[in-house]
Structures are given as structure tokens and as C-alpha cells.
Amino acid sequence: MRAGWLISISLHAGLFAAGVIYLPHAARVLSDSPVVPVELVTLAEVTNIRAARPDPEPVREPEPEPEPEPEPEPEPLPAQPPTPEPEPEPEPEPEVIHDPDPEPEPQPEPEASREPPPPSVRPQRPQPQRPQPQREAGLDLDRLSGLVDQARRERETQSGQTRPETGDRREAAGAGDAMTATLNDVLRSQLRRCWRMPADAPNPERLGVRVTLRLNRDGTLAEPPALSEPGRVRASPDPYMRVAADNALRAAVECAPYRLPADRYAEWRLIEVNFDMSLSRR
Amino acid sequence: MPFFRRLALAFLALSFSAAAAAQEPLRVDVAEGHLDPLPIAIPDFTGVDVETRATGADITRVIAANLSGTALFVQIDPAAYIERIEDIDLRPRFQDWRIIGATALLVGRVTVQSDGRLLVAFRLWDARLDEQLLGLQLITTPENWRRVAHRVSDAVYQRLTGERGYFDTRIVYVAEGRDADGTPTRRLAIMDQDGANPSFLTDRSYMALLPNFSPSAQQVTYVSYIEGSATTYLYDLETGRQEALFSSGGRSAVRVESGGQSLSARFSPDGDRLAVSIAGRSGGHDIHMFDLRTRTLHRLTSHPADDVEPSFSPDGRQIVFTSSRGGATQLYVMPSGGGGEAQRISFGEGRYTSPVWSPRGDLIAFVKQLRGRFMLGVVRADGSGEERILFESYFVDTPAWSPNGRVLLFTRGEMAAQGMRSEIWSIDLTGHNLRRAPTGGPASDPAWSPLID
Amino acid sequence: MKIQFLIVAGLAAMATACASRPPVTDTTTGPTTTGPTTTQPTGPTGPRDGSIEQFVQVAGDRVFYGFDRYDLTPEARETLRRQAAWLNQYPGVSIQIAGNCDERGTREYNLALGHRRANAARDYLISQGVSASRISTVSYGKERPTCHESNERCWAVNRNATTVITGGAVG
Numbered sequence: 001m002r003a004g005w006l007i008s009i010s011l012h013a014g015l016f017a018a019g020v021i022y023l024p025h026a027a028r029v030l031s032d033s034p035v036v037p038v039e040l041v042t043l044a045e046v047t048n049i050r051a052a053r054p055d056p057e058p059v060r061e062p063e064p065e066p067e068p069e070p071e072p073e074p075e076p077l078p079a080q081p082p083t084p085e086p087e088p089e090p091e092p093e094p095e096v097i098h099d100p101d102p103e104p105e106p107q108p109e110p111e112a113s114r115e116p117p118p119p120s121v122r123p124q125r126p127q128p129q130r131p132q133p134q135r136e137a138g139l140d141l142d143r144l145s146g147l148v149d150q151a152r153r154e155r156e157t158q159s160g161q162t163r164p165e166t167g168d169r170r171e172a173a174g175a176g177d178a179m180t181a182t183l184n185d186v187l188r189s190q191l192r193r194c195w196r197m198p199a200d201a202p203n204p205e206r207l208g209v210r211v212t213l214r215l216n217r218d219g220t221l222a223e224p225p226a227l228s229e230p231g232r233v234r235a236s237p238d239p240y241m242r243v244a245a246d247n248a249l250r251a252a253v254e255c256a257p258y259r260l261p262a263d264r265y266a267e268w269r270l271i272e273v274n275f276d277m278s279l280s281r282r
Numbered sequence: 283m284p285f286f287r288r289l290a291l292a293f294l295a296l297s298f299s300a301a302a303a304a305q306e307p308l309r310v311d312v313a314e315g316h317l318d319p320l321p322i323a324i325p326d327f328t329g330v331d332v333e334t335r336a337t338g339a340d341i342t343r344v345i346a347a348n349l350s351g352t353a354l355f356v357q358i359d360p361a362a363y364i365e366r367i368e369d370i371d372l373r374p375r376f377q378d379w380r381i382i383g384a385t386a387l388l389v390g391r392v393t394v395q396s397d398g399r400l401l402v403a404f405r406l407w408d409a410r411l412d413e414q415l416l417g418l419q420l421i422t423t424p425e426n427w428r429r430v431a432h433r434v435s436d437a438v439y440q441r442l443t444g445e446r447g448y449f450d451t452r453i454v455y456v457a458e459g460r461d462a463d464g465t466p467t468r469r470l471a472i473m474d475q476d477g478a479n480p481s482f483l484t485d486r487s488y489m490a491l492l493p494n495f496s497p498s499a500q501q502v503t504y505v506s507y508i509e510g511s512a513t514t515y516l517y518d519l520e521t522g523r524q525e526a527l528f529s530s531g532g533r534s535a536v537r538v539e540s541g542g543q544s545l546s547a548r549f550s551p552d553g554d555r556l557a558v559s560i561a562g563r564s565g566g567h568d569i570h571m572f573d574l575r576t577r578t579l580h581r582l583t584s585h586p587a588d589d590v591e592p593s594f595s596p597d598g599r600q601i602v603f604t605s606s607r608g609g610a611t612q613l614y615v616m617p618s619g620g621g622g623e624a625q626r627i628s629f630g631e632g633r634y635t636s637p638v639w640s641p642r643g644d645l646i647a648f649v650k651q652l653r654g655r656f657m658l659g660v661v662r663a664d665g666s667g668e669e670r671i672l673f674e675s676y677f678v679d680t681p682a683w684s685p686n687g688r689v690l691l692f693t694r695g696e697m698a699a700q701g702m703r704s705e706i707w708s709i710d711l712t713g714h715n716l717r718r719a720p721t722g723g724p725a726s727d728p729a730w731s732p733l734i735d
Numbered sequence: 736m737k738i739q740f741l742i743v744a745g746l747a748a749m750a751t752a753c754a755s756r757p758p759v760t761d762t763t764t765g766p767t768t769t770g771p772t773t774t775q776p777t778g779p780t781g782p783r784d785g786s787i788e789q790f791v792q793v794a795g796d797r798v799f800y801g802f803d804r805y806d807l808t809p810e811a812r813e814t815l816r817r818q819a820a821w822l823n824q825y826p827g828v829s830i831q832i833a834g835n836c837d838e839r840g841t842r843e844y845n846l847a848l849g850h851r852r853a854n855a856a857r858d859y860l861i862s863q864g865v866s867a868s869r870i871s872t873v874s875y876g877k878e879r880p881t882c883h884e885s886n887e888r889c890w891a892v893n894r895n896a897t898t899v900i901t902g903g904a905v906g
Contacts, residue, residue, distance in 0.1 A: 144711075144712055145670075145712045145713055147317055148712045148714055184308075184310050184311075187310045188310055188311070188312055191310070191312045191315075192316070196315055197314060197315030197316065197317065198444075199317060200317065200711075200712065201444055201445070202642065239440065239445070240444035243441075243442065246408065249410075249411055250408070250411060251312075253411065254410060266305075267308055269305070270307040271310060272307040272308070272309050272310070273310045273311075274312065275315070277314070279311050280313035466878055466880075468878060491846075505846070510873060511873040512846055512850075541854075541872050543850055543873075545846055546843050561847070564854075565850055565854030567847045588844075588847045590843050590847050591841075604844060610803070611844060633803070635844050636843070636844075649841055651840070651841075654839075676885075679842055680841070680842065693842075700883050701838065701880060701883040701884065701885065702885055726842070
């Protein structure tokens with residue numbers, strides 16, 4: 001599954017090695033212009049190792065792996081790359097230039113500027129007609145920016161309060177209002193704080209992911225959350241879809257334990273969450 | 283794959299419990315979440331000796347700076363790390379990473395092969411889902427450790443965001459300065475995306491302006507004053523050789539009108555053509571297409587007003603350019619093969635210039651001048667919808683997209699004692715994460731290379 | 736094609752008002768310390784006939800333009816007529832006209848605008864009988880300002896076409 005992408009990278013590297021095309025014509029050689037090397041990096045896939053843990057984790061959800069014994073199937077990371085590496089790339093002599101600190105220092109936001117007197121702007125001609133918006137595709141920048149702003153504000157207020165845990169909201173949503181708030185609302189309010197939504201991906205409405213949760217009576221996960229449609233999501237060639245799946249599963253894990261009314265356990269022991277931005281479109 | 287095993291277990295459990303099997307799940311719709319940066323822990327890449335450990339630390343530092351710089355990730359303070367990574371082939375103790383807030387964990391190892399080359403292996407773990415997201419190794423010469431760091435950054439970025447990274451890239455720009463006698467100097471310079479490996483491409487004996495990268499990242503076009511007046515040049519980064527493409531003198535491939543200057547040339551996405559504005563006999567500028575294979579030039583626009591600053595759409599079929607045909611300058615789109623009307627796409631108040639088509643295709647970045655201020659904005663390529671202003675300042679010019687279309691570099695000018703001072707800044711598409719590009723001194727006209735592989 | 740002067744009467748008046756004012760405190764360009772409209776015919780102690788200094792003093796070496804404009808103001812025409820008269824007097828002299836812009840425009844657009852300004856001045860000189868073969872042009876856009884402050888006064892000074900004698904003058 002992931003191999004495809006990795007192989008693609010390797011192949012691209014190989015392709016690059018095969019030949020760099022440029023135009024032969026040149027009129028002038030500059031004495032002080034150094035040759036800038038463009039080197040090759042060979043990529044090879046690491047075998048996906050599941051090696052032994054040096055010491056067992058104290059708390060674990062049930063997992064099929066036997067504990068300290070190394071698993072037999074995958075070999076340990078070989079000293080040599082398992083795939084034959086594309087052969088030798090041209091290695092132009094590198095140029096060593098002084099090496100400034102690469103970290104860009106954080107810059108203050110632009111200060112409100114000293115305004116110059118506005119120069120005389122040339123008057124405009126009558127404006128032609130603007131085409132009507134025909135489609136609602138791609139990135140909705142206004143909406144996205146609004147979401148980013150909102151996310152920032154929420155983060156700031158959160159950090160301002162410096163609460164241990166996030167118990168306050170859970171309590172309000174869970175224990176107290178169980179009678180009025182629906183289970184749906186309670187869960188939604190918990191999950192939205194754990195879910196990294198794909199708002200900055202192209203066309204995020206297409207990236208809906210459903211996750212099934214099985215909960216214990218204390219609100220902990222009885223088992224790892226599972227994609228409701230693993231086939232559709234995992235087989236998708238769209239890298240954004242894979243990331244959306246990861247984020248949905250992470251949200252389900254991060255939000256546990258869930259604070260839900262114990263007397264209604266029968267209703268919430270099995271939950272299917274639909275993480276889907278398209279549900280909020282006007 | 284542990285995941286499927288878990289799934290199988292889940293099924294097993296399900297079939298044993300008749301009640302559960304019969305139960306309908308509670309369905310919950312979640313339409314809104316957060317956009318917080320993803321917390322990532324990056325312990326220093328391990329090494330077998332002092333040297334490889336030092337290289338490992340260097341690589342780690344570059345990766346951390348790359349990822350944090352996007353504002354999509356936040357690096358967890360290494361002082362908080364509990365587990366000490368000694369062998370990247372062992373499963374990490376995810377509990378130790380979860381407890382300090384890490385969602386992702388990047389571990390790596392640097393070794394030197396018998397042939398002297400560096401082998402950098404890394405694994406990206408999901409500390410919430412307890413699974414490996416990525417495992418790769420890269421081999422290179424020791425001097426190229428920075429490229430390895432950028433490659434690792436790109437791979438991690440893509441795995442965690444879904445979009446391609448932009449760290450293994452370079453930036454060509456104009457370094458601005460002054461001679462001893464006060465004459466302004468404009469030199470072409472190049473650096474890695476993070477400011478490392480800076481070097482000059484041209485000397486101070488002539489002005490160099492408005493560079494653009496070829497899709498192969500091997501060549502740069504720019505406007506050179508090497509012959510005294512503005513002439514489009516093609517510069518080969520590998521050989522350092524350059525040539526005049528059009529001039530009224532003898533040397534170049536194509537002759538243009540006497541005194542007809544040629545300006546900044548942008549490559550078509552396939553690298554076969556250049557779109558460039560050239561002045562004709564009347565002194566007016568028209569958009570021309572130059573075929574790099576046949577070395578022929580033909581004129582695309584022929585309006586008496588000036589048409590400048592052409593930029594291709596990512597499919598190569600259209601160009602956007604600036605024209606003063608309607609009075610104050612506005613943005614127009616037309617077929618790159620000619621034969622179509624130019625459609626105006628900018629409609630706001632003010633003068634529009636410097637359009638650049640996004641690599642994603644849906645947006646065009648531009649500069650707008652209004653009431654004495656300059657703004658960086660984006661508008662849909664078809665002109666529909668509202669334009670969006672990302673940044674405003676005393677002066678803004680020459681936007682340049684990151685290869686994945688998420689970030690814009692641009693020239694930002696502020697008033698200073700000896701006239702305007704220019705710097706290169708970046709901002710992302712949402713209008714956030716404003717940062718100064720680490721050029722040494724005053725700089726302008728950034729051009730962002732495609733990914734180098 | 737011919738040069739198009741996009742003149743709207745009112746605008747031209749505005750531009751004129753603007754362009755006629757570039758003040759004379761610009762010390763960075765050497766000889767040009769007198770405004771183009773204030774020069775008088777050479778006095779008895781003036782520079783040598785046919786010299787660059789004389790050209791600058793008699794004719795004035797710069798003409799000024801309005802914001803985002805390349806049409807010639809009446810003052811600019813006056814200056815250019817004096818330049819042409821002087822050049823016709825010394826037919827061995829060749830010149831280059833450099834078009835310049837203020838910093839309130841983007842780089843490529845200003846290169847185009849500077850080119851227009853230089854061409855407008857050249858064409859006028861040609862119309863006054865100066866042979867085209869004696870004139871070359873160059874646009875520096877906004878890259879060669881002679882006034883270095885960020886204010887309207889300097890911008891007005893920097894919006895110009897400057898005539899430089901490149902050969903044939905009396906040393």
C-alpha cells in the first residue's frame with residue numbers, strides 16, 4: 001500500500017539520474033559564478049520491522065503481538081537496503097559556502113505602518129462586468145481563513161485558562177446535561193476538540209471518514225477504533241484521504257475516555273462517528 | 283499489519299456477543315474540528331560514533347526547523363522526552379511519547395557505509411495509533427546531509443498532511459546592495475529554501491532582475507543588463523553559462539526591434555516554451571511566445587497598451603498577464619496558443635500587477651496597488667468570486683508560489699533612510715504564518731524552484 | 736504603430752502641475768542643480784560650447800512625468816525643444832535617453848513604463864529634427880533613483896527621462 005508511493009519516489013530519483021536535460025547554447029561564462037551542485041539522493045524502502053520492545057509497556061490494550069519475543073516474519077532492518085539501489089548517481093563536486101543558521105528567527109507581525117501620503121492614483125475607467133461565480137470548487141479561502149482564525153482564538157483561550165485536563169467541558173456536557181443534551185451533542189462536543197479537520201486540503205468535502213468505536217462502561221475504548229469502510233479509505237489513491245483516515249482514528253483515540261451517562265451505556269457502547277466537513281456546508 | 287489483526291479480533295469479539303451483534307451503533311456526525319498544528323517529537327537521529335551523532339543532530343535540527351516553519355507542526359521540547367531512542371528498529375514506548383503530547387514521533391539513524399557514504403534511515407511513528415507511518419532510508423555523500431534532511435522533511439510532511447512538501451527546493455532571488463559610489467547593485471543569488479548554501483550567480487558589474495525557474499530546476503531566466511539594457515537571459519545553474527535570448531545586438535538567438543527591451547520570461551510547465559514581454563518599435567510591450575526547441579518567437583498580443591508579466595497555468599493552456607489596455611493595469615487571461623480573447627479577471631478598485639498562476643491551478647496570486655498601499659492577494663483563475671488580500675504593506679511585488687501551492691514568497695518593501703528597503707517574506711494561503719526569508723541582506727524577486735528530484 | 740498619448744485634458748493638467756514641481760535639491764546627480772525651466776542661455780562665463788556641461792545648462796537634461804504616465808508635459812516639450820536645438824547645433828553628439836520611474840510601482844511594470852518614457856522623449860527629439868541614429872534608449876525602471884527618500888517630492892524627481900551624452904561632446 002505505502003510501497004507504491006515509496007517506489008514512485010525511488011523511480012523518480014532514478015529518472016533524474018538518467019539524465020538532466022538542458023539547452024546546450026550558452027553565450028557567456030561568468031568567472032565568478034560557481035557551479036551549484038545538484039546531487040542525487042538514493043531512496044530505498046526500509047522493511048517494515050516489528051522488532052522487540054526492550055521492556056514491555058506497563059499499560060496496554062490487548063494486542064496480538066507476543067511480548068518481548070522478536071517476531072519472526074519481518075527481518076530486522078538490513079544493513080544494506082533491501083531493494084537494489086539505482087546505480088551510481090553523478091556526484092558533482094560540492095561547493096562549500098559558509099553556512100548560516102538555517103532557522104529563520106521568528107519575526108514580529110508587520111507593525112502598523114507609517115502611512116505615506118497617498119500618491120495621486122489614476123482615475124479608473126468604468127468597470128467591466130465581473131463573471132458570475134459558476135462553481136464552488138477548490139479551496140474556500142474565506143471559510144478556511146475564518147476557521148484558522150477561530151482555531152487560533154480557541155487555542156489562546158484554552159491556554160489562557162491553563163486547566164489541568166479538559167474536564168470542565170466534559171463535565172458540563174456529560175454528567176450535568178445528560179437529560180437535555182442528546183448523546184449526539186455530547187459526543188460531538190468532545191470529538192470536535194480532538195479532530196484535526198482537513199479544511200486546508202483541496203475539496204475537503206470529499207474527505208469524509210467513518211469510524212466505529214466500541215466503548216467500555218467507563219468510557220474507555222474497548223478496542224482500537226476501526227474504519228467503517230477500510231476498503232474504500234485505505235485503497236484510495238488520494239494521499240489526502242489516507243491522512244483524513246489517520247486523523248479520524250487519532251481523534252477517536254485522543255478523545256477517550258469519553259464522558260457519557262453511565263445509565264445509558266446500552267445506547268453508546270457502540271458508536272459510529274462520521275467525520276465529514278461537508279455536513280456543515282450551508 | 284497489526285491493524286487488520288485488530289480488526290479481525292474485533293470481529294471475533296463481535297460474533298461472540300449476540301447482544302452486540304444485534305446492536306445498531308449510535309451515529310454521530312462531526313462536521314467541525316480544529317486546525318491545530320500537529321505535535322511531533324524529533325529526538326536527535328542516532329549515530330554510532332561522535333561524528334555520525336553530530337551529523338544526526340544537525341539533520342534533526344534542519345528537519346525540526348523545516349517542519350515547525352510551516353506552522354502545521356509544533357515540535358515538542360526535547361527536554362521533555364522520556365524515552366531515549368537508542369535503536370530505531372525497536373518499537374518505541376508509545377506511552378512515553380503520548381504522555382508528553384506527541385502525536386507523531388520521528389526517529390532516525392546515521393551510519394557511514396564502507397564506501398564512505400552516509401546512510402540515513404528513519405521511521406515515522408504514530409504515537410496515538412501505535413503504528414509506523416513511514417520507514418525509509420537515504421544514501422548520499424556526507425556533504426549532502428542537508429539534502430537528506432530536506433528529503434526526510436518532505437517525506438514526513440507529505441505523509442502527515444497529504445500534500446507534497448517543499449523543503450528540498452531552492453530560491454533564486456535578487457540580492458540588493460550598493461557600490462562604493464552609491465550605485466544600486468542587483469545580483470542574482472541562490473540559496474536553499476531554508477537559507478543555507480547561499481551564493482551569488484552574477485557579479486556586480488551589471489543589474490540582474492526578475493528570475494524564474496525552469497520546471498527542471500536546472501535553469502533560470504532573468505532580465506540582464508549585461509548588454510546595457512534589459513534583455514532576457516537564460517542561465518544554466520549547473521554550468522554557470524548564460525545566453526541572451528532576444529536582443530537587438532548580434533549575439534542572441536532571436537533579434538528584436540532596435541532598442542526593444544525583453545523582460546522576465548516564464549517557462550511553460552513542460553519546459554518547452556517561454557512567455558515573455560518584449561517591446562516593439564512603438565515602445566509598447568506585447569506578450570510573446572518563444573519556443574525553446576525551434577528557437578522561434580511569435581507575438582501573442584498586439585495591443586497598443588503595455589502587456590507584461592505573463593505566467594502559465596499549470597496545464598500550459600493559458601497565460602495570465604498584466605495589461606494597461608483598460609487604463610490602470612488589470613489582470614487578463616488568454617489561451618497560450620493565441621487565438622482567443624483576453625478575459626479580464628481582476629475587478630476591484632486599484633491597479634493590479636504581477637500575476638502568478640498557482641501550481642494547484644485554481645488561484646492566481648497578484649499584487650494590487652490602492653491608495654498608496656500595496657497588497658498581496660489571490661483570486662480565482664476564472665475571475666469568479668471575491669479576491670482575497672493576504673498581506674498589505676508599503677510595497678509588495680513578485681509573488682512566487684511554493685511548488686505545492688500552499689505558500690507564497692514575495693518582495694516586501696518598507697520605507698528606510700536611503701529609500702525603500704526590500705526583503706523577501708513568505709505567507710501561507712490562509713494569510714497566516716508570515717515570515718522573513720533568511721536572505722543575508724536586502725533582497726527581492728524571489729523565484730521558488732520546483733522540488734529538485 | 737505610433738506612440739499613443741493617452742491624454743485626458745484634466746489629467747494632463749494634473750500631471751503637469753505635478754511634474755513641473757520636481758524641486759532642485761537633488762544633489763546626487765551632479766550638474767543638474769538647476770531646474771529645467773529656469774535655465775538661461777549661456778552667459779559670458781558659461782561652460783564651453785558643445786560640452787556636456789553646456790548641454791545640461793542650456794537645455795536641461797531631464798524631463799519629468801506624472802504618476803504612471805509617459806505623455807510629455809508642456810514643460811517636458813519645452814526642455815526637449817531646447818535639447819533638440821542644441822543637438823542640431825552639434826550634430827556629432829550622440830545621446831542615450833534613460834527612462835526612470837518612482838518606487839511606487841512593481842518592477843517589471845516599471846521597466847515597461849521607463850521604456851515608454853524614454854521612447855516618448857526620443858520620438859519628440861526626432862520630431863524636432865534630431866536623427867534617430869544618434870539616439871539610443873534604456874529603461875532602468877525604478878532601479879536608478881536619483882532621489883532617495885520615500886515621499887512625493889522624490890517620487891516626482893525620479894519619474895523622468897534623462898538625456899546622457901554618450902559621444903561627440905567637446906571635452
